[in-house]
């Protein structure tokens with residue numbers, strides 16, 4: 910007679926057959942919950958990073974716009990000085 914090895918789930922603490930637990934020692938229910946949690950945190954992070962990225966992009970776009978104006982001014986100043994030299 911073969912005895913089935915039982916083990917406690919690391920998530921909910923219920924006793925399961927060891928073969929029913931995954932490699933990390935969680936039952937399928939807890940594994941699913943953990944996966945959902947990870948996914949949710951990833952999703953939240955994505956939203957966080959997306960917002961950071963968006964504000965960064967807007968800031969960058971504004972800076973680029975300012976740089977354009979600066980460059981125009983700078984370029985004209987350069988050409989003026991070049992004319993003086995030449």
Ligand SMILES: [Zn+2]
Nearest residue numbers: 918921936939
């Ligand atoms: Zn569990």
